[in-house]
């Protein structure tokens with residue numbers, strides 16, 4: 001890294017890189033998408049890991065990648081099978097987008113996940129973050145990978161605050177770019193992400209086990225409390241999301257179209273259930289069959 005880095009003085013920056021990467025060498029979890037870091041494996045894992053913890057992703061990922069080891073394998077099946085295999089991961093529109101991305105990869109790139117950042121970004125469901133993750137983790141490229149874990153670590157160590165802003169700011173992106181090492185940027189990306197996931201967690205950071213305790217500005221400042229907008233809780237009971245989840249579970253478990261009466265039986269509030277079902281149809285996650293039945297799309 002150059003001596004004129006605007007984010008941290010060169011000696012602190014060099015220590016930050018060294019200490020986090022060295023820690024990662026001994027602490028990195030043995031995850032299947034790291035063992036086989038093909039572009040497709042990384043892509044599938046990143047779609048699944050959005051807003052979902054590793055422990056819930058692991059079994060679904062293993063089954064998925066065994067059944068569909070390439071984009072071509074997934075694209076050859078009806079989209080409803082992708083929705084079914086998504087199981088209880090939540091936010092099942094991600095399954096639709098992953099299937100659409102696989103189809104686009106087959107149509108535009110002969111079944112190979114593209115390597116250029118622009119081609120990745122042009123795929124359905126692939127934004128800056130996922131394109132950067134594939135570039136970094138699969139291709140060993142130099143990209144600014146900013147997930148919630150990385151953002152929290154940088155907010156604490158560099159900016160001295162407990163949490164970053166709700167959405168990525170230009171200032172934050174400048175900091176993350178300034179921190180990116182010239183070499184081993186892909187290891188740095190994975191290491192900072194792992195530090196946020198395992199040590200510098202949102203609610204109870206384990207500072208005693210942290211490799212950068214002495215560099216952390218939030219800690220040095222005495223852990224000032226977050227003064228930004230309240231962070232959103234994950235309400236679930238009684239929500240439309242819970243209702244959608246119940247309806248999807250019935251359809252996933254069925255091998256044939258399901259009569260509406262069976263869906264009516266799993267949620268007592270008529271208005272909420274109808275709204276949820278309409279939403280699932282509008283999202284393309286469910287298809288009406290005839291006048292009184294529903295199924296996963298294309299199944």
Ligand code: SF4
Nearest residue numbers: 200205207210213216
């Ligand atoms: S010292 Fe604590 S708050 Fe600072 S980066 Fe490490 S774990 Fe996070």
